[in-house]
Amino acid sequence: xxxxxxxLAIALAAGLGRSLxxxxxxxxxxxxxxxxxxxxxxxxxTDVIVALGPLTATWTGLAQALQATLRVExxxxxxALLGLTTSTDDLLDDLEHRGVGRRAVFVIGSAIRTIPRMAxxxxxxxxxxxxxxxxxxxxVWRRVRGVVPLAGPLILSALSEVEERTMALEARxxxxxxxxxxxxxxxxxxxxxxxxxxxVVAAVALLSLSVAGRFPLP
Amino acid sequence: xxxxxxxxxxxxxxxxxxxxxxxxxxxxLQLRDVxxxxxxxxxxxxxxxxxxxxxxxxxxxxxxxxxxxxTLCLVAAGxxxxxxxxxxxxxxxxxxxxxxxxxxxxxxxxxxxxxxxxVTQLSATSPTVYEEVAFGPRxxxxxxxxxxxxxxxxxxxxxxxxxxxxxxxxxxGGQAQLVALASVIALRPPVLILDEPTGQLxxxxxxxxxxxxxxxxxxxxxxxxxxxxxxxxxxxxxxxIALMSGGRIVFRGPTAAMLDDERLADLGVEPPxxxxxRRLLVERGLALEPSLFAGEGSS
Numbered sequence: 001x002x003x004x005x006x007x008l009a010i011a012l013a014a015g016l017g018r019s020l021x022x023x024x025x026x027x028x029x030x031x032x033x034x035x036x037x038x039x040x041x042x043x044x045x046t047d048v049i050v051a052l053g054p055l056t057a058t059w060t061g062l063a064q065a066l067q068a069t070l071r072v073e074x075x076x077x078x079x080a081l082l083g084l085t086t087s088t089d090d091l092l093d094d095l096e097h098r099g100v101g102r103r104a105v106f107v108i109g110s111a112i113r114t115i116p117r118m119a120x121x122x123x124x125x126x127x128x129x130x131x132x133x134x135x136x137x138x139x140v141w142r143r144v145r146g147v148v149p150l151a152g153p154l155i156l157s158a159l160s161e162v163e164e165r166t167m168a169l170e171a172r173x174x175x176x177x178x179x180x181x182x183x184x185x186x187x188x189x190x191x192x193x194x195x196x197x198x199x200v201v202a203a204v205a206l207l208s209l210s211v212a213g214r215f216p217l218p
Numbered sequence: 219x220x221x222x223x224x225x226x227x228x229x230x231x232x233x234x235x236x237x238x239x240x241x242x243x244x245x246x247l248q249l250r251d252v253x254x255x256x257x258x259x260x261x262x263x264x265x266x267x268x269x270x271x272x273x274x275x276x277x278x279x280x281x282x283x284x285x286x287x288x289t290l291c292l293v294a295a296g297x298x299x300x301x302x303x304x305x306x307x308x309x310x311x312x313x314x315x316x317x318x319x320x321x322x323x324x325x326x327x328x329x330x331x332x333x334x335x336x337v338t339q340l341s342a343t344s345p346t347v348y349e350e351v352a353f354g355p356r357x358x359x360x361x362x363x364x365x366x367x368x369x370x371x372x373x374x375x376x377x378x379x380x381x382x383x384x385x386x387x388x389x390x391g392g393q394a395q396l397v398a399l400a401s402v403i404a405l406r407p408p409v410l411i412l413d414e415p416t417g418q419l420x421x422x423x424x425x426x427x428x429x430x431x432x433x434x435x436x437x438x439x440x441x442x443x444x445x446x447x448x449x450x451x452x453x454x455x456x457x458x459i460a461l462m463s464g465g466r467i468v469f470r471g472p473t474a475a476m477l478d479d480e481r482l483a484d485l486g487v488e489p490p491x492x493x494x495x496r497r498l499l500v501e502r503g504l505a506l507e508p509s510l511f512a513g514e515g516s517s
Contacts, residue, residue, distance in 0.1 A: 089345045102357070109343035117342065117387060164338040167297050171331040172341075172354035172401060176323035181356040181365050183349065 004074040007081055016084050023080035024073070031069050038065030088112050090186055097182045102174070118158065125153050244314025246409045246441040247271040247294060247329070252308035254293050259304075263289040265465035267308075273408065273439040276431065278446055278456030278473065282486035286465040287445040288334065291413045294443060295331040296320060312409060327358070329409040330402035334417060339398035340386050347389075347397050348373075348382040354405040372404045375430045391418035399427065403434065410434070412444040416451060424448060428455045450490035453477055461485060 011020050039049075042061030049057040092109045096102065129149050135142055209215035247270065254264040264286050271277050279287050292298035296317030299306050310317045312328035320328070333339055344350035351372055355365040373379045378396050381389065386397055395418045402410065410431070416424040428451050434440045446452055452459055452473060459476035461469040463485050469476065476482070477490055488494075 092343070106341075106343055113342055113387070161338045163302065164333060164335060165342070167292070167301050167331070168333060168339045168398075169341065170297060170301050170322040171295060171326050171329075172405065173323040173326035173357040175321065176326070176357045176359070178359045181352075181359055181362055183352060183356065183362060183365065 001070050001074075004070055004077065007074060007077045011077070011081055011084075014085060016081070019084055020077055020080055023076055027072055027076045030072060034068050034072065035062075035065045038062070038068060093182060093184060094186050096180055097185050099179070102180050106174075118154065121157065122150060122154055125150050243273070245270050245311070246273055246313055247411075247443065248309070248311045249290075249294060250309040252293060252306070252310055254289060254298060254307075255305045256289075257299075257303035257305075262465050264293060267293075267465070267467055269460065269467060269470070271409065271441040271443055273441050274435050275458070276435050276442040276444065276456045278444055278449075278452035278459040279462060280446065280449060280452070280459060280482070280487045281462035285462040287462055288413050289465075290462065291331060291333070291411045291443070291445060294409075295329045295411045296322070296325040297331065300325075323357070326354070326405060326407070328407055329411055330405050330407040332399055332402045332410075332412045332415050334414050336391065336394035336398040336418065337387075339401065340394065342387060344386055346382065347378070347384050347386050350386040350397060351400045351404050354401060358405070368404045368406065372400045375403070375433065376400050377426060392420060392423050395419055396423065396427070403430075406438070408440060410440055410442045410444075412442065412446075414445055414447065416446065416448060424451055425454075427451075431455060447488075449477055449482075449488060450492070453490050453492075461487065 008017075008020075011017055039057045039061045040055045042058055042064055045058035045060035047059040049059055049062065051057075088109070092105050095108070096105045134149060206215065249270075250268050252264055252267045253262045255262050267286075267290060269277070279290065281287050289298065292302065293306065293310060294312075296310065296312060298304055300317070300322060306318070312320070312325060315324070315328065317325060340350055341353050344353055348369055351369045352365050355368050360368075370379075373382060376396050376399065378393070378400065381393060381397065384393075386394070389397060395415065399412070399415055402412075412431075415431075416427050419427060431442055431444070432455050435442050444452070444456065456473045458470060459473050460467045461476065461479075461482060468485070469479065469481060471479075478493055482489055489497075
């Protein structure tokens with residue numbers, strides 16, 4: 001809960017409170033399933049809230065469900081906050097500047113940039129399939145049937161690009177030894193460095209206290 | 219063909235290179251009796267190709283589909299079989315160095331390769347065209363100033379400075395092709411191997427690329443091997459033309475003579491418009507003075 005509070009406090013301070021809403025909504029399916037499964041099927045719980053036929057909701061299950069929900073939200077919103085406050089390009093440049101291998105940086109950057117590219121390509125394929133008469137709108141069953149002719153071309157075209165892109169990267173000296181040139185090193189202010197170190201120290205302290213049994217982490 | 223045959227024998231005995239021990243610089247690109255088969259394929263995609271390309275020369279390669287033109291590009295750049303597997307026989311050297319004994323990043327500094335599909339040529343990780351063009355020079359670890367100079371010079375040569383801040387993954391096909399070409403040129407390799415570099419360009423863009431490449435060959439001595447269906451572009455750009463069919467170079471000669479050769483059409487290669495026009499006029503009994511066509515290139 002404290003982690004979630006920190007994330008929310010930072011988001012509010014940065015004026016990003018509303019921006020987190022879509023991310024909260026995105027976690028709803030998993031949150032609902034956590035709440036239902038834990039509340040009604042928590043093993044060994046006997047403190048009944050209400051019985052609905054063969055299903056029994058318990059206080060223990062509900063408490064576990066809320067705790068798990070808080071963890072999921074804390075994790076999801078931390079990632080969302082990173083995405084909302086940090087430029088991907090700056091992050092990748094800085095990782096490279098700090099000596100992270102070019103292959104690792106490329107994989108991270110490629111994964112991040114591939115998502116919108118795949119979405120665009122999926123749209124192009126759907127348009128092409130529609131132009132040839134495939135009905136992808138209407139009932140759920142029709143939509144599901146529309147996924148099949150989409151998935152094949154999408155995956156195959158992505159795979160076919162891999163070999164050619166690999167060759168293109170090799171032809172541009174991607175595997176050259178040594179460190180890549182950094183075009184725009186980011187400024188790293190003293191208070192930012194101090195804050196990072198403080199967070200590392202805090203994490204180590206928390207873990208140590210937890211291991212020592214002084215501050216049991218959930 | 220350029221380069222002294224004696225030099226090849228001398229250099230060949232040296233193991234790594236084909237250049238003689240004299241003051242002659244090594245031939246930028248040389249293939250001798252090259253055969254290549256793709257992995258899993260029994261047939262030869264290239265079947266006994268020999269060619270040399272001297273500094274500052276432009277060799278145009280034409281031929282029907284499945285002639286082996288794109289395979290020739292991959293083999294000449296050293297990426298086949300190094301990157302895609304397959305079986306290679308014969309000798310391929312870049313600047314006197316056997317491609318089979320060089321690492322991919324070394325080959326990248328000896329030969330720049332542009333493939334047909336511009337989208338897969340782009341790294342897909344650069345936020346701007348500027349950084350996309352800088353991708354190769356940055357890989358080499360060049361100083362920031364040198365990277366900037368190369369990028370700006372290349373963008374200016376192709377007149378795409380205005381694209382510098384754009385997202386490279388959101389360009390038109392023609393723009394992406396120019397950016398992909400710029401990305402290769404920025405590495406300043408002594409050999410450029412281009413597989414249909416103007417396939418998605420309009421006539422104006424095609425002429426621009428032709429002028430940039432001609433300027434590159436003339437000013438920097440870059441040897442250029444260019445596969446191109448637009449024979450009119452080769453008429454203005456290439457010193458020689460090689461006609462490929464069935465994995466072999468079946469004819470090779472000076473550009474003007476090759477573009478006027480009727481065997482071109484027999485093998486499915488369309489002659490330039492000016493050649494077709496002249497033939498049409500002759501057929502109609504309107505043969506004009508040949509000097510009327512002189513000095514017009516082949517466009």
